[in-house]
Amino acid sequence: MSKTLFDKVWDSHVVRKIENGPDVFFIDRHFIHEVTSPVAFLGLKSRGNTVLYPERTFATADHNTPTINQHLPVEDPLSANQLKALEENAAAWGISHWGLGHQKNGIVHVVGPENGITLPGATIVCGDSHTSTHGAFGAIAFGIGTSEVEMVLSSQCIMQPKPKKMRINVDGALGFGVTPKDVALYIISQLTTSGATGYFVEYAGEVFRNMTMEGRMTVCNLSIEMGARGGMIAPDEKTYEYIKDRLHTPKGEAWDTAMEYWKTLSTDEDAVFDKELTFNGSDIEPMITYGTNPGMGIGITNNIPDAEMVEGGVATYKKSLGYMDFNEGEAMIGKKVDYVFLGSCTNGRIEDFRAFASIVKGKKKAENITAWLVPGSHIVEDKIKEEGLLEIITEAGFTLREPGxxxxxAMNADKIPAGKLAVSTSNRNFEGRQGPGSRTLLASPLVAAATAVTGVVTDPRTLLKEEALA
Amino acid sequence: MAYDKFNILTSTAVPLPIENVDTDQIIPARFLKATERKGFGDNLFRDWRYNSDDTPKEDFVLNNPTYSGKILVGGKNFGSGSSREHAAWAVYDYGFRCVVSSFFADIFRGNCLNIGVLPVQVSPEFLEKIFSVIDADPNTEIEVNLPEQTITLKASGESESFEINSYKKENMLNGYDDIDYLTKMKSEIQEFAAERPF
Incomplete structure (x- = not known):
């Protein structure tokens, strides 16, 4: 029978099927961090269970960690306590631990791929909803709760009903200044934050085929923001090129064997999806959000829609705009911004820093802007230095922080103050997400950079054009 | 952690007629720093419930003594966003045993089922009916009957059935959880793992 990419990977990981119940689903790779794992280890201990396959779990500290002075003791005692718990639990069970200060440390969804832990055809979970990032490699990857973290520790399995399947095709070519982040925000704006709930998504079409691995990671990362448990892209030469010779990637004969398997990982021609959607890449503009969920996004040159034009309840919509202190019909371009945040598992990789630097090069940070530039890992940080990007951003008046x-x-001290408006390359604009009372506009690294040098929401294409003409 | 058994719950309900309630609202990230599962109910809906000086916001439903009960009724797409199980813990720790909505986010729904909070998905029409009935009489009782898979407005007898897979239903009726099940199939899992290529 014809199978989708998702079917092939899912079905090969089912240990047991329970009638009218979930599948017992085997997990190849498990990431843990300091926030969602301590209670799982407590549960494990209280039941007298052990970690079944410690070599399949990888710990890194990221959610709570400071992004300045990482060599000093962590000031917040609660954060310090969680970091200590992670370190102790990892040590007690023989789990690999890349804690604060370790040269491999960084955001879990950045360090997994850059160290070859993420592989095509693998099943990957973590107590973090943006685990969907790893789907960029043709893995089935999704976020789980702490009870499930305990399940994976003690049995290397979780119990999951198989989701429905959706394919999202984006054909054509992307316009000038349009990035993978814009593609994702566009899709979410079309589907709403619940439009893919119950589904696992495969991204297909020319736009994704032409996208870099880092771009694919950005897109898959945001799958959860339309409600999908995860999203994936069939592996291709770019995928193999990216993973080859990384720390944990299979080597020699093991690589050849794995490659034989990976080459089978694509959707059969006549395979059927429960839902299929097609968009055209040329319809996508640089995007920005204006509300309090990632589905509330528009092309940056558009005005905020009227309540009557959007799906869902008018009361909820007005509450959202009220929180943002915005009005229906207003333009986004030109809004005065206070903070710019470049970073996160969505846009904290080297290509994001290259994009940011391409705009701020030779310009100066606007005086009204406080900018936080946070690499996704020490490896990204090192590349920023090696490639000369640090000099460019420093000359433009920016400083680089440490990874996390x-x-x-905003679990650490990096909180946007109440009422302040931030353009952020991260993934969520929920009320208070970036600090109590903070107001967030989600956008690409190009939009963030353009805004950082002008001080107001700016279409990056206007600056890029100037550059091209100069 | 095995949890309380769930059979028939009859209770008044707390209405929260807002859509897309995300888990950052249910429990903001800055309250996720515990290493034990304790006290999360105190910070349930923290920023909707309290001002920045920690005084209660009087217009928020949890601060309104008119409404109470073990059932929380939320708008469409309840529990979206972050996978933090702390959101389900906060709902449980506050005293809720059942959340009713016309649509749940996947991870939140799974987390609830894993800790003994029953997510009950009803039709949008029935959800509107529940909101209007509570609005008319905050003391009205709702019966959630897990064995029969029904939710009933006690005053009028209006009822709707809800879905739950039979495995999870057995678990909730008996207070079992998935780890009990998985640890019993250890050797089967080990045989499977031995065949994995990586």
Whole structure:
């Protein structure tokens, strides 16, 4: 029978099927971090269970970590306590641990791929909804709760009903200044934040085929923001090129064997999806959000829609605009911004820093802007230095922080103050997400950079054009 | 952690007629720093419930003594966003045993089922009816009957059935959880793992 990419990977990981119940689903790779794992280890201990396959779990500290002075003791005692718990639990069970200060440390969804832990055809989970990132490699990857973290630790399995299947095709070519982040925000704006709930998505079409691995990671990362458990892209030469010779990638004969399997990982021609959607890449503009969920996004040159034009309840929509202190019909371009955040598992990779630097090069940070530039890992940080990007951003008046999740969820000290408006390359614009009372506009690294040098929401194409003409 | 058994719950309900309630609202990230599962109910809906000086916001439903009960009724797409199980813990720790909505986000629904909070998905029309009935009489009772898979407005007898797979239903009726099940099939899992290519 014809199968989709998702079917092939899912079905090969089912240990047991329960009638009118979930599948017992085997997990190849498990990431843990300091926030969603401590209670799982407590549960494990209280039941007298052990970690079944410690070599299949990888720990890194990211959610809580400071992004300045990482060599000093962590000031917040609660954060310090969680970091200590992660370190102790990892040590007690023989789990690999890349803690604060370790040269491999960084955001879990950045360090997994860059160290070859993420592989095509693998099943990957983590107590973090943006685990969907790893689907860029043709893996089935999704976020789980802490009870499930305990399940994976003790049995290497979770119990999941198989989701329905959706394919999203984006054909054609992307316009000038349109990035993978814009593609994702566009799709979410079309589907709403619940439009893909219950589904696992495969992204297909020319736009994704032409996208870099880092771009694919950005798109898959945001799958959860339309409600999908995850999204995936069939592996191709770019995928193999990216993973080859990384720390944990199979080597020699194991690579050849794996490659034989990976080459089978694509959707059969006549395979059927429960839902299929097609968009045209040329319809996509640089995007920006204006509300309090990632589905509330528009092309940057558009005005905020009227309540009557959007799906869903008018009361909820007005509450959202009220929180943002915006009005229906207003333009986004020109809105005065206070903070710019470049980073997160969505846009904290080297290509994002290259994009940011391409705009700020030779310009100066606007005086009204406080900018936080946070690399996704030490490896990204090192590349920023090696490629001369640090000099460019420093000359433009920016400073580089140390890796971590930072202001994406503001668990550490990087909190946008109440009432302040931030353009952020992260993934969520929920009320208070970046700090109590903070107001977030989600956008690409290009939009963030253009805004950082002008001080107001700016279409990056206007600056890129100037550059091209100069 | 095995949890309380769930059979028939009859209770008044707390209405929250807002759509897309995300888990950052249910429990903001800055309250996720515990290493034990304790006290999360205190910070349930923290920023909707309290001002920045920690005084209660009087217009928020949890601060309104008119409404109480073990059932929380939310708008469409309840529990979207972050996978934090802390959101389900906060709902449970506050005292809710059932959440009713016309649509749930996947991870939140799974997390609830894993800790003994029953997510009940009803039709949009029935959800509107529940909101209007509570609005008319905050003391009205709702019966959630897990064995029969029904939710009933006690005053009028109006009822709707809801879906739950039979495996999860057995678990909730008996207070079993998935780890109990998985640890019993350890050797089967080990045989499977031995065949994995990586």
């Amino acid at each position: 999740c930072s202001a994406c969820l």
